[in-house]
Amino acid sequence: MSVRDKEKIFLSPPHMTGNEMEYVQEAFNSNWIAPLGPNVDAFEKGIAEYVGAKGALAVSSGTAAIHLALSLLGIGEGDTVLCSTLTFVASANPILYLGAEPVFVDSEPDSWNMSPAALEKAIREEMKRGKIPKAIIVVHIYGLVADMDKICEISKRYGIPIIEDAAESLGSTYKGRQSGSIGDFGIYSFNGNKIITTSGGGMLVSNDIESIERARFLSTQARDPAIHYQHSQVGYNYRMSNILAGIGLSQLKVIKERIKQKRTVFERYVHGFQGIPEITFMPELEQTYSNRWLTTILLQPSRGPGSPSYILNKLRDEQIEARPIWKPLHLQPLFKKMRFYTHFNDKSVAEGIYANGLCLPSGSNLSLIQQRRVIDCILGCFMLRVKSG
Numbered sequence: 348m349s350v351r352d353k354e355k356i357f358l359s360p361p362h363m364t365g366n367e368m369e370y371v372q373e374a375f376n377s378n379w380i381a382p383l384g385p386n387v388d389a390f391e392k393g394i395a396e397y398v399g400a401k402g403a404l405a406v407s408s409g410t411a412a413i414h415l416a417l418s419l420l421g422i423g424e425g426d427t428v429l430c431s432t433l434t435f436v437a438s439a440n441p442i443l444y445l446g447a448e449p450v451f452v453d454s455e456p457d458s459w460n461m462s463p464a465a466l467e468k469a470i471r472e473e474m475k476r477g478k479i480p481k482a483i484i485v486v487h488i489y490g491l492v493a494d495m496d497k498i499c500e501i502s503k504r505y506g507i508p509i510i511e512d513a514a515e516s517l518g519s520t521y522k523g524r525q526s527g528s529i530g531d532f533g534i535y536s537f538n539g540n541k542i543i544t545t546s547g548g549g550m551l552v553s554n555d556i557e558s559i560e561r562a563r564f565l566s567t568q569a570r571d572p573a574i575h576y577q578h579s580q581v582g583y584n585y586r587m588s589n590i591l592a593g594i595g596l597s598q599l600k601v602i603k604e605r606i607k608q609k610r611t612v613f614e615r616y617v618h619g620f621q622g623i624p625e626i627t628f629m630p631e632l633e634q635t636y637s638n639r640w641l642t643t644i645l646l647q648p649s650r651g652p653g654s655p656s657y658i659l660n661k662l663r664d665e666q667i668e669a670r671p672i673w674k675p676l677h678l679q680p681l682f683k684k685m686r687f688y689t690h691f692n693d694k695s696v697a698e699g700i701y702a703n704g705l706c707l708p709s710g711s712n713l714s715l716i717q718q719r720r721v722i723d724c725i726l727g728c729f730m731l732r733v734k735s736g
Contacts, residue, residue, distance in 0.1 A: 353666045356721065359540040359641060362608075362712040364601050370593025384589030386596060391550070393599050398517075398525040400533065400552035402559035405587035405595075406566055409514040409536030409549035413484070414441035415562045415585065416510045416532040416551060420482050422447050427478050429469055431461045431486040431493075431512070432675040432687060433697040438486050438512045439676050450480065451677040453690040454697040458632050459643075460493035461485045462690040467501050469688035483509045485530070487516035488673065489706070490542070490609070490640035491631055492526045499529065510534065514549070517542055518606045518638040527552060537591075542605050542638050542711070543598035545591040606638045608711035612718065613639040616707060619722035620644070623729055625653060641709045643672060648703055652728045655705050665724050672704035 370386055379385065387405050395403035406412050422428060424446035430439045432451035442449045452469050455462035466483065473480050483502055485493050502509050509530030513519075516526040517535045527533025533552045537545040553559050564570075569582025587595075613628075620626045625647040631637050646655055655671065662669045675697040677687035690696045708721055 353720075354717070356667045356708050356713070356717050357710060358668045358670055358706065358708055360710050360712065361539045361544050361546075362605065362710060364597050366600075367594045367597040370596050371590055374590045374593050379589040382586040382588045384592070386589045386592035387587055390545075390587075390592040390595045390599070393596060394535070394550050395552060397599065397602070398528045398533070398552055400528050401554040402552065402556045404551045404559050404562050404566065405592055406549050406551060406585045407587060408437075408547060408585075409512070409534050409538070410437040410441060411566070411583065411585040412534035412549040412551040413438065413510065413512060414444055414583070415565060416534065417441055417445055417447070417482060418565060419532070419558050419562055420508055420510075422481050426481045427473060428482045428484060429466065429473075429480045429507075430484040430676070431488070432677045433459060433673055433700060434486040434488055434512065434676065435514075435673055436676065436679065436681070437514070438484055439682065442484075447481070449676070449682060449685055451675070451682070451685060451687040453688060453695050454700060455494070455690050456696055457630055458491060458493055459629055459696075459700055460488060460491065461498060462696065463494055463497035463501060465688045465690045466498060469686075470501070470505050470507070472688065473686075479505065480507055483507050483530075484512055485509060486512040486514075487519060487526050489629060489643050490516045490519050490638040491629055492516060492519050492521040492635045492637065494632060495521050495529045502530075508532075514538075515541065515640045516638060518602055520636045521632075522634045528554075531555070532558075537595055537598075542609065542640050543595065543602050545587065545595040545598070548587045548591050548595065605711045609639045609709060610637075612709050612711070612713050613642045615715070615718055616642050616644070616722065619718075620725070623726070625649070625729065626725075639709070641706045643704055643706050645700065646703045646705065655703060658705060658725055658728050661728055662721070662724055665720065667721055667724060668708060669721075670706040672701045672706065675701055 391403040426447040453465040511530040513527030514536035537548040566585035571577040
């Protein structure tokens with residue numbers, strides 16, 4: 348069989364239950380086609396109950412949820428917001444929407460997530476500049492949770508609220524608490540590649556019911572309570588459709604199974620690479636439980652076989668989709684003028700992870716045969732490295 352004829356293995360494709368169409372058909376039968384409806388109400392209630400939050404708001408994307416959270420905190424022109432640097436651009440873009448300035452915080456080696464040491468350094472240095480940051484956006488990347496006890500202690504000490512970007516970590520826990528339910532606000536994403544999907548969509552959660560209701564108002568164009576269309580402030584068209592929420596309801600029923608499947612994929616990789624000391628995995632903090640949304644590996648710095656670029660190219664040649672680790676936001680052209688605070692005095696942890704890390708195919712529907720193809724391809728690279736060495 349030629350490489351061209353091989354089945355394509357994707358990084359994290361949607362995994363449907365087969366029951367989604369029941370909810371979609373019900374929406375059609377009842378003519379709840381436009382945004383809002385009983386599926387939306389049920390999905391919000393289901394997510395709130397699952398994560399242990401008092402309130403939830405279904406919106407069009409995780410990015411929209413971050414934007415709403417920042418708006419609720421009164422972020423505006425000239426304010427600064429601290430944000431994890433090792434993340435997707437959607438974590439920081441809403442800061443720019445509001446005319447505020449993102450200030451980036453390095454990762455720590457123990458979790459790859461926001462470094463409490465760098466966070467406190469950033470706050471102190473920003474205060475010396477005459478500004479107390481207005482919010483902290485901590486991102487739980489690839490399904491693993493940040494050291495929230497330390498981050499929350501710093502947040503409380505300086506009076507800075509926390510937004511948890513849990514877009515990738517729905518179902519992950521920190522000391523028994525669901526990611527996204529620990530800070531002042533939590534956000535989730537239901538994009539097609541997430542652990543459960545609505546095709547596109549997101550959720551804002553909080554124990555502050557008044558703020559959730561305020562977000563509900565803002566997300567429906569901030570329409571005043573009048574018989575005519577009257578608006579006294581800027582609002583957004585951010586609500587989730589009843590059809591997509593129906594898909595989410597079906598997906599939510601299998602989230603425990605999906606987490607189990609993702610963790611099984613991770614464990615197979617650990618077993619498959621146990622004889623390769625050059626490969627290590629993203630660490631899981633004690634008393635945390637990760638959904639292992641994506642299995643990520645860290646390679647020892649090298650060139651040729653065994654290097655991230657070489658392995659990426661080999662996987663691509665074999666019709667296997669893999670990706671580099673998120674490029675740190677402080678290295679992105681969009682944010683090149685923004686300040687960045689490191690974990691160590693002389694180097695960035697996030698930059699090292701980006702330079703030497705890879706995301707491997709991690710779909711909850713990844714078959715054993717498919718995963719064996721991935722493992723064998725990577726092992727082949729290290730065999731070449733030994734021969735060339």
